[in-house]
Amino acid sequence: MEMMSALLRRPAAASILSLVGVLAFYVIFGGVDLGKLLNAASWVNYAARIGIVAIPVGLLMVSGEIDISIGAMIPAGAMSAAIITGYYEFPMIFGILGAIGIGVMVGLINGILAVRTTVPTLIITLATLVAMQGVVLAGSKLLTGSASVPLTAPGWAKTIFGQLMFGGSHQVIIVWWVIFAVVFWFVLHQTRYGNWIFAMGGDKESARNAGIPVNRMTIVLFVLTATSASFVGMCHAILFNSAQVSGGMNDIFNIIVSVVVGGVLLTGGFGSVPGVFVGTLTFAIVIKGIDFTTIDRNWSNLIIGVMLLTAVAMNESFRKLALTAVLGKKENAGDSVVAVAKNN
Amino acid sequence: MKLSNILVAAATAAVVGTTSMAADIFVVGGKPDDPFWSRVKKGAEDAGRVAEAQGGSVTWLGPQNYDNLGPDAAELIRQAIDQGADAIVGPNWVPEAMDPAFQAVVDAGIPLVIYNAGGIEAADRLGAMNYVGAVDYKSGYAGGEYLAKAGHTNGACVNTLPGAANIEAFCNGFNDGMSDNSGTGSVLQLPATAFGDSTAVAQAVRAHLLQNPDINAMFAIGDQDTNATISGIQQAGKTGSVHVCGMNFNDSILANIQSGTQACAIDQQGYQQGFFAVSILNNHVMYGTTIPTREILTGPGVVDASNVDLVIAGVEAGAR
Structure with a gap:
């Protein structure tokens, strides 16, 4: 019982239960063949695509900030690689560096604006989102005269960034996702940097007074989110031999929803990498799993909405459980969140 | 409906779904809430009634949105393979992104019909049975x-x-x-x-x-x-x-x-595209029949003031 309640208090608990709930719903009401679903690649590929971005976004949200410019950075990364290597025929390595470089650049802009101004990061990154949409469309039309650019990547780049593994349908990006998850799990939960991030999300002023380099950490986190998004775009361009200006716009919502289903508090200070990992899996199964059901596709958006609401509601009650259990009383002050989160 | 009934229904569906002689046809297309694609979907499902009467099925796979059209559609094609399709219908919207996925369909020995986009050139290049659609x-x-x-x-x-x-x-x-x-x-x-x-x-x-x-x-x-x-x-x-x-x-x-x-x-008569693509594949999987006419054109037809009344009559009759 003690073990059970300890498990339920972890930030990942709700997302794991959501995952089980979603699978049960699809099996019971949708007639899903579980073996077929688990063997299929579509939802894992999709989870990896949004998951690589969701993990750094999760960290950023734990620190109390948000980045929606990722929506423009995915096509920006794809188009950088495709224009540099596909259109101008420079070696692939320059295309890769260009895609990573544009991520670092926009991340720096976001981060520096976030620490130098008092404008909320939602607004700052909304501005860079829209601005980058313009840069990508106008830049592509200016340089190539087209809004869609083909790209033929060399074998080694395909092997590392954009192949289908074992001759099946699973993309190599899944491996990258797992690597990202392990590295970020280590950083967030095993190093002092992780503690700093939780502390920043709890109370920025206190964190600064405690000697945490809040500004530097914020900028680094913004660089990580923007760069991971441009990295995903680049991988997709290499895998699908083409890039188009507006790919990935809808991913903003999907990524943030995955992070929230994964148990990260929108206001910061609470969350975990395993939670975001499972949250992304859950969201991917909700979105892609509907195709494996006998449910009429016309209902799919309604089901997705209801499932997400249920998952987030579960998160809410588990978080209350976690906070009250640790404190031993009903009230919980804002900065106690830090103490709880550190226990993970 | 009691839970036990649902379980029985699910089990029945599973058994029917695995019958070897029936054709489980997967149709990759646009969003179901797109007026044009809902017409294609209706055509595919109407043709699918024959498949269903024979114990088969027609499953519609559409993207969530059109932001990332080529890669998303390529993913859906591969998903259809993973779901054990006996035959696949798909549009060749973005050849660079989608050709490898269509190739995987043909390599897996699954009968393929390209429809709506790509033309007979795409069908020839990819080894598909036919092209159904407008040019x-x-x-x-x-x-x-x-x-x-x-x-x-x-x-x-x-x-x-x-x-x-x-x-x-x-x-x-x-x-x-x-x-x-x-x-x-x-x-x-x-x-x-x-x-x-x-x-x-x-x-x-x-x-x-x-x-x-x-x-x-x-x-x-x-x-x-x-x-x-x-x-x-x-x-x-x-x-x-x-x-x-x-x-x-x-x-x-x-x-x-x-x-x-x-x-x-x-x-371009979307209803016809869904209907004929599914019919061709169902008959092929069930009976081994083919349509030797290459490139089944469903358009273009011009609707203007001179023939609009006839077309409206056609809409009311459910034919257009």
Whole structure:
């Protein structure tokens, strides 16, 4: 019982239960063949695509900030690689560096604006989102005269960034996702940097007074989110031999929803990498799993909405459980969140 | 319905689904809430009644949105393979992104029909059984030709899906149809997020018309975009002086053709595309039959004031 309640208090608990709930719903009401679903690649590929971005976004949200410019950075990364290597025929390595470089650049802009101004990061990154949409469309039309650019990547780049593994349908990006998850799990939960991030999300002023380099950490986190998004775009361009200006716009919502289903508090200070990992899996199964059901596709958006609401509601009650259990009383002050989160 | 009944139904569905002689056909297409694609879906499902009567099934796979069209559709094709499809129908929207996925279908020995986009060239290149659909270039050409012959010789094609090969072909065809009939054509390029967003399309059309007052003909690539284009023309105060043709039609477009606010609609008869693609594959999987006629054309057909009443009768009869 003690073990059970300890498990339920972890930030990942709700997302794991959501995952089980979603699978049960699809099996019971949708007639899903579980073996077929688990063997299929579509939802894992999709989870990896949004998951690589969701993990750094999760960290950023734990620190109390948000980045929606990722929506423009995915096509920006794809188009950088495709224009540099596909259109101008420079070696692939320059295309890769260009895609990573544009991520670092926009991340720096976001981060520096976030620490130098008092404008909320939602607004700052909304501005860079829209601005980058313009840069990508106008830049592509200016340089190539087209809004869609083909790209033929060399074998080694395909092997590392954009192949289908074992001759099946699973993309190599899944491996990258797992690597990202392990590295970020280590950083967030095993190093002092992780503690700093939780502390920043709890109370920025206190964190600064405690000697945490809040500004530097914020900028680094913004660089990580923007760069991971441009990295995903680049991988997709290499895998699908083409890039188009507006790919990935809808991913903003999907990524943030995955992070929230994964148990990260929108206001910061609470969350975990395993939670975001499972949250992304859950969201991917909700979105892609509907195709494996006998449910009429016309209902799919309604089901997705209801499932997400249920998952987030579960998160809410588990978080209350976690906070009250640790404190031993009903009230919980804002900065106690830090103490709880550190226990993970 | 009791839980036990649901479980029995699910179990029955599972058993029926694994019967070896029946055809489980997967159709990759557009969003089900897209008016044009809902018609294709209906055609596929109507043909699927025969498959269902034989114990088979028809499953529609559509993307969540059109932001990432090529890769998303390629993913859906691979998903159909993973789901154990006996036959697959798919449009070749973005060849660079989708060809490898179609190749995987053919390599797996699954019968394939390309429909809606790509043409017989795509079917030949990929080793598909056939192509069912309109030829996009000819559809656009028919629109350009119609408007130019009516004396509206300065045309603009509203492209809301940049990068999609079939949409580029519409606009190229439209421009050629214009210039072959002593007119001139151009393209109004919008970001892909504008597709299906009537306000964004209408605003862009209005601004474009105010900047280019000489334009007197426009071509839109879908029925929602056509309505939005007409709204943009109204907002620019150019009703009656700028004439519109558009791909596909629905009830409101037919009413607009009757009342004269729209000059013509180019019909590619989406219902037929879904219906014939599924029929060809079902009969092939069940009985080994083929259709030796290569390239089953379902368009272009021009709907204008001269035949609109017949078309409306066809809509009421459920045939169009």
